[in-house]
Amino acid sequence: MDTDEERRGFVDSMAEVQVKQQEVIMRQGDKGNNFYLIKSGTCDVWMADSAGERRNVRSLTAGSWCGELSLLTGKPRSASIMATSPEVTLLMVNRRAFNAALGDKIVKKRAEWVPFLRLLPIFAELSEDYELGLLADACREVRYAAGATMHEVGTPGDNKFFVVREGTVVAVAGGPAESTKYGRQAYFGHVELLQNSKHQETRRAETAVWCATFRKEDFLKLVPLHAFVREAGQQQLALKAEGAPAGSKMRGRRFGEAAEATTGVLTGKVASGKKKTTEQVARIMGAVSRNVIFSRLNEMQLTMLQEAMMEHTIHPGQNVITQGEKGNHFFIVDSGELDAFVQGEDPDSHPVRVRGFRAGESFGELALMYNCPRTATIQAATPVVLWSLDRVSFRTIVLEANTKKAASYESFLEKVPLLAPLDKDQRNRMVDALEEVTYAQDDAIITEGEEGTHFYVIARGEVVITKAGQGELARRREGDYFGELSLKTGAPTMASVTAAAAGTTVVRMDRGAFQRLLGPLGELLAMRKYTASGAELQQQASDADAESTGSASAGVEMPNEHKYIKAQRPMTLSDFTVTKGTLGEGAFGTVRRCRVRSTGEVFALKQMQKADIVSMGQVEHIMQETQILDRIAHPFVTNKWAGFVTPSNLILIMEFCPGGDLFDQLYKHKRFSVPDTRIYVMLPLEYMHSMGIVHRDLKLENILVAQDGALKLTDFGFAKVIKYRSWTLCGTPEYLAPEIILEKGHSKAVDYWAMGVLFYEMLNGHSPFEAEDHLATYQKILDGTVHYPPEMNIDAADLISKLLQKDISKRYGNLRDGCKDIKEHPFYAKSGFDWTDYAQRGSAFKPPLFDASKYEWLPAERIVTDAKPCKPADSELFTGF
Structure with missing residues (x-):
């Protein structure tokens, strides 16, 4: 609408309508005759695919609109809109008024921009009609003459995201770093926009340039942020499910993280750093105060950390950290400028500059929590002075x-x-x-x-x-x-x-x-x-x-007394044949199918390399795992059948579960039904807790599907006998309980928190604390805010809310009546769920009968080789495995 008169006429033609929470404003597939503008309240947009699977594609707030696609194309509604706030006020206009005022203009603009936007990989996850149409509506075109300056480094950001449609933009970040060129379909501005920072580079139009720009509010509503920020390590670890169609996508499997194991006796030494000036202390404390890692610390601890920081002078072109290397230090920039580069999966491609760092900013904070690979290379662009804090000092102080x-x-x-x-x-x-x-x-x-x-x-x-x-x-x-x-x-x-x-x-x-x-x-x-x-x-x-x-049974009854018969004699690799293909990859090795030569019984062989375990400081965790597996036997855990060592490897022979894990199942089903979510995962936890054992890594990836459909808890690498409390930081980021992140000491309550995350993920297809990186995930967990979709089963949501309690004096499973609170909750009780009837134990996931004849079985000693040597002194650490 080009004139105020046109706009006033359009507004005057609108009727105001109120709808209540969970009322459907429009339904996918229905014919549409109205366009809606949300005056107040919130709504969710749902889309169903050809198989009837629904997904929540976005939320609408005041100022958003919907319904225009049906009016433009004459096709049925492409999505369903449901009110999510107690009351929603809509401004509604009919087809005739809409088309007279807006229709022709929208059709023309979408015809011009949607084909271009569809070509961009960052928008690949948006649907072709509804979401790309909204993106085209929101874009504003801007043109620059050749030689024109678009942005100056260090000047305030303009809160816009840019995509180059035609022409070339040259960007220089300052210092001797090589310039970057942005050509057709390249984008920039997202870093400044997301971080509310000044411009990271000076950008000039090398030729005449035509760009699409998006305002911050439109960018945050419409653009999938994970298209920009992905951890390189997580990308490399992403595994594809067997049989997944070509081109299909899935998120990466989540791997556990752990700090160096602590036995409860602190032996670390706090570094003694150089005395700082008042101005330096102010810059350090300012950077620390903005970081979630330090938000839990008191003034005395922060002072001790500041005093432990060491000073470093870095020359231009010198790397401070390198992508892929293990991290051990956190850095604060005292003066100078640095650039962050990320190397893609193609080793021959040039690293991409993703952002810069200046005085008062910081990087590398995850290294203070655990020994994770660096996800970018940080290089000095000018002479730089840094302050560093090492993990041992940090964890010792905390x-x-x-x-x-x-x-x-x-x-x-x-x-x-x-x-x-x-x-x-x-x-x-x-x-x-x-x-x-x-x-x-x-x-x-x-x-x-x-x-x-x-x-x-x-x-x-x-x-x-x-x-x-x-x-x-x-x-x-x-x-x-x-x-x-x-x-x-x-x-x-x-x-x-x-x-x-x-x-x-x-x-x-x-x-x-x-x-x-x-x-x-x-x-x-x-x-x-x-x-x-x-x-x-x-x-x-x-x-x-x-x-x-923890030596008492705490009254846990074992229905159908499970007596798992372990190997009756010591085993070696020569007793087995294995398949060449693997069942999965872990942090220290691989898992394969194996078969006992003498009986033909099929098991899973877990190979772990001693040298990797030692280098990652996980000897204590691995030894705990095998000792715990020797103690436990339960229908709903993957029981250990045998274990032995080779010069370089540790070998565990475990029950074989041909149905894969629940991560695979969720990939196939997108989300589980309420009946399929009522699983027996609590029983093995209750059993283990009665012996003082806490699992500490409950997640979809660690629940396997046995031949009879039973769901079995696996991977006891982080499990530990905890007498009163443990201080070890370990687990999978999306499942960590707040008390682990805060390092307040933890016990069995962390398993019930993880159970809440598990149930939520099974019902909704994603974690309640899913975020773009681990730090953002931890912030969500500490905030404790969980969004429960309106269509979610009310009893399931209630139980999950009682498990995801930051206050462990209110967390179900950890209270006076223990697991009884969970067993008697309406989520289970209303369905008549029988905790002793194992016949109903997960039949929905029962896999086809495993046919060993379909596989080529090779001598285990030929496949499970000693590839990475382990020092004799290090091998002694595994005595008793």
């Missing part, structure tokens, strides 16, 4: 502070007479529910006469206790406690407690949290038995000790 805090909390609780009858395990569970609160001087902590809700221990400072009509009764200082009767009775408080000094800090526990975790305190005290002299009976103490070490 873990030392967190372990001391947990130990001090336990020490506080041990001093409370009312809690003395609780055993160490019970007090340890209380520690997880304590929260730290700081008060200003004269702030009220407890007010006389109010309901007693919390128990308090003073960590720092002083409090004064007063009573109406009597004045000050007492003062309490660090290590003292008050409010303990609130845990037992919840009766009105008999006095007021006020902070007597600024910065008074207490740790407190809510009565409700205590009861959720342990039950009513009165009941716990009544359960203990004592002699006339007040000593606890020995039998009761022994039972408590057994429970705390």
Whole structure:
């Protein structure tokens, strides 16, 4: 519309309509006669393919529109629109008014731009009609004469994304780096737009240039961001499902990450860095404050990290980090400029500059969490001064502070007479529910006469206790406690407690949290038995000790008592034949089908290279895995049949599951039905937890489908016997519980968090915390916001919400009644799900009968070779495997 009069006439022709949440505004396949503009509220757009599979393609907010495609083409609606907010207000106009005002202009513009946009790989995932049409509507064309300057490096960004349609743009980032040329179909501006940064390069039109531009708001709504940001390591690890059609796409499998194993004794040494000036400290602290990795640290820890940072001078052209190498340091730019380059899969192609770094910016933060490969090469463009922090110093500072805090909390609780009858395990569970609160001087902590809700221990400072009509009764200082009767009775408080000094800090526990975790305190005290002299009976103490070490069965019943028969004699490679093709690739080796020569039984042979395990610091994890596999036998785990070593390899012989894993199944089905999501995955977790074993890597890739359709938990590389809590950072990023990311210490509750992620992914086809990179994933997890699609089963959403609880005093599975809360939840209970009827154990995934005759079986010693030597001293680390 070219004039104000035309625009006013169009608006005047619109009718205002209100719709309620979950009402369908338009339905895919119906004839369309109206165009809609959203005045307020939110909607979701759903599209179904020829097989009837639906996917949520985007969300609409105020200012968005829909329905134009049917009016332009006369074809049925291409998508369904559903209201997702409590109320949505629409402005509606009919076909005649729409076409008179907009139709011809839209048809002309789409005819000009859609064919070009369809050629661009970054838009390959958009549908040809609906989404590309919206993209064409949003683009604005701009032209530059030859020699014209489009952007100057360091000037404010213009919040626009550019795609070159005709001509050539020359870009120079500054410094001696070689210039970059953008030709037809090339794009730029997305880095500045996403990071709200200044222009990264000076860009000039080498010839006359014609570009399509998109405003930031349109870019964020319409463009699939993962087309721009993909981790090189994840791309290389992406595996394709057998039998997938040519050209089909799937996301990469997720691999577990781990920091160096810690046994609970901190032996790391904090680096002693150079003293910094006030200005340098300010730049360092500014960069640190903007990074999610450091968001959980207190002022003392941040100061220690700043003091541990080392100074480096880098010359132009020198690499600071190189793509693919293992990372061990985090860097902050003190002065100078650097460029980041990413090498594509073609080793002969030129690396692509993806962004720049300047003073006050930082890079390499994931290296502080675990030893991951660098995803880009960072090179100095000018003389540069950097500050670096190594992983050992970082983790020592963080873990030392967190372990001391947990130990001090336990020490506080041990001093409370009312809690003395609780055993160490019970007090340890209380520690997880304590929260730290700081008060200003004269702030009220407890007010006389109010309901007693919390128990308090003073960590720092002083409090004064007063009573109406009597004045000050007492003062309490660090290590003292008050409010303990609130845990037992919840009766009105008999006095007021006020902070007597600024910065008074207490740790407190809510009565409700205590009861959720342990039950009513009165009941716990009544359960203990004592002699006339007040000593606890020995039998009761022994039972408590057994429970705390995880050696008791905790009442877990094993229906159909599973007695898995392991190999009756030591095995070697000569006892097996194997297939040349692999079942999968792991971090340390491969998995193949194998067959016992003497019996013809088929198993899975997992080959792990000792040298790789040593170099990645994962010896402890691997040894834990085989020791745990020796202890467990359950219908829903891949049981170990045998294990042995060769000069270079560790070999595990496991149950064979011909149905692949649930990752494969999700790729085939896109998402699972509610009945197919009701699986027995909790039973092996409950069984393992009863022995004190925490799995720590539950995910789709680690659940295999057996010949009879049973779903079996596998990969115990991160599993560990945890007596009270563990500090090791390990697991798969999208499944990590908040307490692992925060390194607060963790136990079995992390498996129930992962179960929530698993259920969500099975029902929706993607993780609730899926993001463009690991740091963004961690931020989503710590934020804890989960979007539940309106069509999602309400009972499933409710159960998942109770598993994805950041507060572990509320997380199902970790509460007083343990797994009973999950078993009796309506998600299972309403369906009549029988936890003992193994006949219904996943038949929907039952694979065809495995036919061994279809494969060529070769002597194992010819295929499973010792390719990578291992030093004798390193081989001794695997004694007892």
